Amino acid sequence: MSGIYHLTGNPFVDSGIAALCSLSKKDNPMELELSDLRRYARRLPSWFTRWKLGAFFGPNPKFSNPAIPKEDRKRHYAEYLNRRLEQIRPASNEGTCAACGSRDADVERVFREIHPLTGSGTFLNFFSFFEPGLPLCAACVLAIQFAPLYSMSRRGRLVLIHSHDMRLMVNVARLTVHQIQRLDARGGQLDFFTPRSYAARSDEEFLVKLVYEVILPRGRAYYPPPAIRMYVFRNSGQRNELGYIDLPTQAFHFLQEAYTGELNASLDELFKQSSLEIYQRLVTGRSIWWFFIDRRKRRVVGGSKLFELYVKVVEGMDPARLEAIRKVGKRLSRYLEKTGYKQLRDLEVADGYQQFLLELNRIQKDAVEKRIGPIVEIDDFTKLFPENQEGRVFWKETQNILLLYVYELMHKEKEVRS
């Protein structure tokens, strides 16, 4: 292994590495050199003495103790950083550092004012080994010092977006670091980045909107689609907390395909018309597909294109099955339109497979008699109503998706007429 940095899996270290990449205008952590670290470590004392960092480094870090004159704090912190810089060695294939595992943890054990939430003295908190402090190497200690530049603030807590896709992290870092540089140029107080382009009522909504309002519009698409873990934490002393939310790969894929497929307006409509539960379900990998169907108003929320994308990408529905349902849905729609939608209610209230099948057969017979043509062909049946090994028939989702196509065409007709 060459170079100083590579992805470690430790969210604080990786966040700092992403910030360093952005500062040094490099895309890949492997390209970071000691000269980059030296150059930007020199800026930290001046930045951090102008920044309320209590939520990140705890109440009394080296650089913000008001009892010590500012210039002294700057000097002490700069000396601390310089000592760490001198101890940096290239990564190898093994080591005792708890973060990177590629160098030995041969610097003094670090506590919560260096690595958040590692416990301090007898004060133990979210530290996985349940002992105070953390054995780290100098390179990881230094990386963590840059992590505040990557962190976002959300309602008094901090957010770290962590992913195995470094390109995504570097893209986020470009945004957050840019704000610090802008504030720095003005010479005033520095602050954590807060996304202003959207409002979020829950952490789950924050994560989903961050992806499709902030991350996806920046740069090329991500293939394979990455998974994201959003850490939400506070390391302030009195009120420590740490939690995380995952955005599964499929959910990211769905948001990305909607974005690149120009279905943004549809996605906006779906989110606007749905309750907060839709975000919780997206991040926990539970189904959201009935949010697309408003049975009461007989309408489709977000349109059938977005729905089809969702069931294919997230639910993994067989495209041949979806195609068969769409074809039958269109024929059904034409029949219902010609007969004044008299049987729509029967299809809607059918609450068993046999009953639904009976209604469909009735419509089929009538359609043939009225020379509207068949609604369902023999070949469609196995696709419409697949059975699992235990003999359970999947009919309910077919009923809903058929209704979805009927509602959509109903509304199109109305629009044409009005």
Ligand SMILES: [Zn+2]
């Ligand atoms: Zn390390």
